[in-house]
Amino acid sequence: MAFKLLGSSCYGCDNPVSGKALEAGEDRDKWCDTCHDKLTPITRCEMCGVHTATAMRRCGQCITCPPTWDKLFCVTEYQAPLSGFIHKLKYRRQVWHAKELGSLLARQINDPAPILLSVPLHWRRQLWRGFNQSDYLAGYLQQQFYAYGKSHVTYLPKALSRVKVTRNQMGLNRRQRLTNLRKAFLLSPNAVSLLQNQPHVALIDDVVTTGSTVSEICLLLKEHGVQRIDIYCICRASPVTL
Ligand SMILES: [Zn+2]
Ligand SMILES: [Zn+2]
CATH class of the missing domain: 3.40.50 (Rossmann fold)
Structure with a gap:
């Protein structure tokens, strides 16, 4: 919804949204170019969701230990x-x-x-x-x-x-996390x-x-x-x- 006027600020960082961003269509009036780039999807393993060099259905980790x-x-x-x-x-x-x-x-x-x-x-x-x-x-x-x-x-x-009531998972090793939960x-x-x-x-x-x-x-x-x-x-x- 492109109701914002030129000079509006980015929802993510409060920097001004550029004219280019405003013209580019869906939601580009809401995010500046920098934030918009960070919201662009990257390649991942479809299963675990971890970032991978190329898009794949299962990464090596998911094949050995799904x-x-x-x-x-x-x-x-x-x-x-x-x-x-x-x-x-x-x-x-x-x-x-x-x-x-x-x-x-x-x-x-x-x-x-x-x-x-x-x-x-x-x-x-x-x-x-x-x-x-x-x-x-x-x-x-x-x-x-x-x-x-x-x-x-x-x-x-x-x-x-x-x-x-579980302890915060941060700082626990895998075994401790599983016992904790x-x-x-x-x-x-x-x-x-x-x-x-x-x-x-x-x-x-x-x-x-x-x-x-x-x-x-x-x-x-x-x-x-x-x-x-x-x-x-x-x-x-x-x-x-x-
Ligand atoms: Zn921004
Ligand atoms: Zn995976």
Whole structure:
């Protein structure tokens, strides 16, 4: 929607949006050239979502040790400008950014799963924060799919709960992370019956880094008969390659 006038500022960095950007069509009035370049998709492994030199269905890591999910969709790496919006959303309660982030993510997904779930927070953390950022993202994502004519997509907001207070995953090794998360999540009785043998479900999180959290939930969903699980996240933090 190109309603902004020349001289408007970028949604990502407050720098002026150039005339060139304004003329270029969808959303170019919102982002400056630098931010727009950072939002341009890069080549990834379709399965784990990690940045790869060329686009591929499965990277070497996914062939030898596949993740517990089937495909991962994201907007960018964990980098500016989106890392800044995620920080504002989570820690400064600027929940309105979830709408823009959800809209950017929806454009990456042509064939959405008919059922959306979000990674839950433990009720104590949710009480402290006042909301769950993944829940907001999932709600806006469903709205966006609906706007694109994909009205069969349903978000189940209370399907999952986090029943164990887990330590922050940062700084833990792989084994510690998995022990930390074991039996941390539960499905509601209603969700158990809805998800039984579901062919395609998507799980939404704001950022996927090691993948341990979504992985643990995928194991639970597959135990209940879900056949294919996609991960939808705003940022996929790829491991640093040497
Ligand atoms: Zn910018
Ligand atoms: Zn991979």
